[in-house]
Amino acid sequence: MTAWRLLLTRPADDCAALAEQLAGHGIFSSCLPLLDIVPLPLSDTIRQAISRLPACSAVIVVSKPAARIAVDLLKSEGTAPLSMPWFSVGAATAGILREHGLDVSFPADGDDSEALLQLPRLREALDQSGAKVMILRGEGGRELLAERLRALGASVEYLELYRRDLPAYPPNELPRRIEAERLNGLVVSSGQGFEHLRQMAGDAWPKIAQLPLFVPSPRVAELARAAGAQTVVDCRGASAAALLTALREFPVPFSNAKDGYVSETALPKDDVQPALDAQVETPPPAKEPRRGNGLAIVALLLGAAGVAIGGWGVWQVRHLQNNTQQQSSQVQALNDQAQSLKLNEQRLTERLAQLPGADELAERQRLVTQLQGDQQRLNQRLETVLGASRKDWRLAEAEHLLRLASLRLSALQDISSAQALVQGADEILREQNDPGSFAAREQVAKTLVALRSTEQPDRTGLFLRLGALRDQVIDLTELAPEYKDRGESLLGLTNDGDGASRWAQWWDKVSRYIRIDFNADKNVKPLLAGQSLSQVRLALSLALEQAQWAALNGQAAVYTQALAEARDVLKGNFNPDNPQSKVMLEQVAELSKEPVTVKTPDLAGTLSAVQGYLERRNVNAEESVKPFAKPAANAAQEATP
Secondary structure, eight states: OOSOEEEEOSOHHHHHHHHHHHHHTTOEEEEOOOOEEEEOOOOHHHHHHHHTGGGOSEEEEOSHHHHHHHHHHHHHHTOOOOOSOEEESSHHHHHHHHHTTOOEEOOSSOSSHHHHTTOHHHHHHHTSTTOEEEEEEESSOOSHHHHHHHHTTOEEEEEEEEEEEOOOOOTTHHHHHHHHTTOOEEEOOSHHHHHHHHHHHGGGHHHHTTSOEEESSHHHHHHHHHTTOSOEEEOSSSSHHHHHHHHHHSOOOOOOGGGTOOOTTOOOOOOOOOOOOOOOOOOOOOOOOOHHHHHHHHHHHHHHHHHHHHHHHHHHHHHHHHHHHHHHHHHHHHHHHHHHHHHHHHHHHHHHHHSOOHHHHHHHHHHHHHHHHHHHHHHHHHHHHHHHHHHHHHHHHHHHHHHHHHHHHHHHOOHHHHHHHHHHHHHHHHHHOOGGGHHHHHHHHHHHHHHHHSOOOOHHHHHHHHHHHHHHHTTOOOOOOOOOOOSOSHHHHOOTTOTTHHHHHHHHHHHTTOOOOOOTTSOOOOOOOTHHHHHHHHHHHHHHHHHHHHHHHTOHHHHHHHHHHHHHHHHHHSOTTSHHHHHHHHHHHHHHTSOOOOOOOOOHHHHHHHHHHHHHHHHHHHHHHHHHHHHHHHHHHHHOO
16 A cells, blocks of 8 residues: 555546556545536537538547547437548547547547647648548637647637536535545646636645646646646646556655644554553451362462463453554555655755756856846836837827828818817827927817817708709709680681681691791790700709719819709799799709808817927937947846856
8 A cells, every 4th residue: 555645536437447546556545526527418510510520631539528428429410430530639538439430549658739739640631632620629628739730721620519517515625625534645637627626725725735736748737837736747648557657756745744634654653552550459357267168269369360361461462463563564664665765865866966066056046146137127128118108009099190180171171070089189198197298288279179169061951951952853844835826826717617627627736846936036945845854854953963962072162063053954944933943943042152161270280299299209218228228238248158
């Protein structure tokens, strides 16, 4: 029986199997599963991922639970035979997959993703054109494997089959278990298991962190050291063989019983043999019996005394034998411990022999001290530079906001947007709390006052009103003059039944299309009808649309010209006595008086003031950096051997 007493934290099934193997080697262990594997419900996403397995170039299984669940799913879903290569991070996971008839490869020198990536067969699978890899795992986990695979040109897909939960335990169960069972070592199998161990430890973690911690990989070892674990042993694998090898190489630590944890190497106290003081009672004097009875009584007493003395002697002999056996066991344990100490002394001696001399150590200590001082100064300077850089970014943002405001004013005459942008620049300058920014803030304040006093024209309202007029253009109609027969036509001069009635009827038909007016001195305009009327309506609509564009863009000249063209079209082609035309003429005249442009303030002075402030800050920052450059260079020269 060895002196190790270990706490196992694997899932329940794996924990029991590992405990049985350790017991076969004489190692006591206590199972406290910190990982509860809960399979995820079979969803459409999982089914679809399983259906895509035959198209994959390689399938990677990262854990035994993932392998078990995957095998069960393949059986239940009736998936076609899978000929692609399968990969796992350990031999136990590979064994589960091989039982299902899958072609599995795994690294022989490690049980982690880093070792898996070095497999030549995996590299060969990834060299295929359009390589696809599916990783079977639990929820969460590291992205290192997927990132490395994508860097090699493969497309990676995850199939998450389970989640890792922390089983429910009473409060302080972990420290209570360690103290009650006198455990002197902890075993975790994954990074998630270590996180659950810390969570279970709670406030007792600083004390529990003093115990040796056995981990499966350098990644978990680094995680444990960062969390405060004092003694971390990398087993270079999660198998029982790797753990046994680490236990044989690493000595059992001594511990103090007053700390609540008892070492197996502590010797028990010697048993104290109590002293038995037998007092012989003197019988009271009696009457003198007969001589024969007295001799019989004396003989009986002597026999009883002899039997008592013999039994006491036998008890003493057996007690001494038991003590001797216990002392022999203790001596054997001490011999084993002495051999272990001797081996450790040998290793320490070899390591001490490899260490440099006192002069070299003193020189290295001096260099380390110097480098620490330089590093401290560099850190301080870095903090200063980073703080200044953040301020510079904010000031550059203020300059950019002012440029945007100037652009909005010059291009769109957008007073409200420009005011918001200038207000944002002023807030950034106020955050600097720098007296040097007084002049820049003064210019910004003047610009804000000018913008707030400038009235923003209602361009949107003008656009909508002009749009309403455009909708009315289609309803404009020319009032054709009615021709009244006063008996002057040929039809009126004829009577019914007259022979000329046919000519009159013919002339009536012709007069519908032709009218003869003998007032030739008047400017006669042809009546609009058909295509000509449509063209006039289109011209009027285009003029109003041009006025809409000019209103939105603040083009006063274009706005005035477009409304003038619309007014000319209305007057020249439609009867002014028509109510529709009359109302539209009045609205066009009213809209032509509305302003579409505004005199915007000039932001050039404000922008120049802010730029000047930024230039002064940059000059001051460069001057502050120059004195530090020389010491840094000298330190680099001194550090160079």
